[in-house]
Amino acid sequence: MTDNTPQFEYVSAAKLPTRFGEFRIHGFVEASGQEHVALTYGDWQADEAVPIRIHSECLTGDSLFSTRCDCGFQLERALQNIVEHGKGVLLYLRQEGRGIGLLNKIKAYQLQDTGMDTVEANLHLGFDADLREYSICGFMLDTLNVKNVILMTNNPRKAKALEDLGVNIIERKPIDHGLTEQNKGYLKTKTEKLGHLFDPHLLK
Numbered sequence: 087m088t089d090n091t092p093q094f095e096y097v098s099a100a101k102l103p104t105r106f107g108e109f110r111i112h113g114f115v116e117a118s119g120q121e122h123v124a125l126t127y128g129d130w131q132a133d134e135a136v137p138i139r140i141h142s143e144c145l146t147g148d149s150l151f152s153t154r155c156d157c158g159f160q161l162e163r164a165l166q167n168i169v170e171h172g173k174g175v176l177l178y179l180r181q182e183g184r185g186i187g188l189l190n191k192i193k194a195y196q197l198q199d200t201g202m203d204t205v206e207a208n209l210h211l212g213f214d215a216d217l218r219e220y221s222i223c224g225f226m227l228d229t230l231n232v233k234n235v236i237l238m239t240n241n242p243r244k245a246k247a248l249e250d251l252g253v254n255i256i257e258r259k260p261i262d263h264g265l266t267e268q269n270k271g272y273l274k275t276k277t278e279k280l281g282h283l284f285d286p287h288l289l290k
């Protein structure tokens with residue numbers, strides 16, 4: 087017997103007024119039950135290059151104002167950029183802690199408090215450095231009629247994952263916003279060990 091459950095499903099959309107402007111929020115779900123959202127702003131033609139941000143959930147940075155990482159700053163800047171550009175998409179993926187989950191991220195933070203870096207902490211807990219998976223992005227962008235993108239990221243793995251899904255990256259825009267004294271070491275590790283393209287001058 088074959089399983090006919092769709093891998094991904096588009097559920098519903100609604101208005102989402104924000105501090106930056108009025109977006110629409112679109113709900114998606116994976117067959118596993120994992121939920122994700124997309125925020126869209128403005129309109130576009132199917133062949134147009136649309137600015138997008140793919141953002142992995144970071145409860146501490148995105149919602150609790152943490153300065154241990156740059157997530158909250160990047161999220162805010164991405165939404166501002168989209169509004170300034172007049173159109174764009176945020177894919178907000180619920181893969182907290184680079185895919186290890188919130189409570190494991192707190193364990194990883196505890197290990198970082200004792201001297202490990204962000205990669206060493208993941209490995210110490212028995213996880214790969216980055217467990218994220220982007221396959222739903224192809225479905226989300228297809229649903230939202232986006233084929234060509236201007237991708238806001240410093241992470242080449244995200245760009246590669248999108249290309250593998252058949253999305254055309256017309257341009258990559260760095261989003262090196264949110265450097266703090268507390269996250270400098272974390273960003274340096276991401277640059278040295280995870281291949282992030284963060285401007286090295288900023289990390290001196």
Ligand SMILES: Nc1nc2c(ncn2[C@@H]2O[C@H](COP(=O)(O)OP(=O)(O)OP(=O)(O)O)[C@@H](O)[C@H]2O)c(=O)[nH]1
Pocket residue numbers: 140141142143144145155157160181182183184185186191194195198204208238239240241244282
């Ligand atoms: N395991 C782990 N995850 C972390 C840590 N600090 C932040 N994160 C997670 O790292 C992820 C960062 O996601 P993004 O901002 O989308 O992506 P990125 O890989 O930094 O790439 P950019 O697009 O350049 O921002 C989020 O899921 C955070 O929860 C940490 O110390 N350990």
Ligand SMILES: [Zn+2]
Pocket residue numbers: 144146147148155156157158
């Ligand atoms: Zn974060």
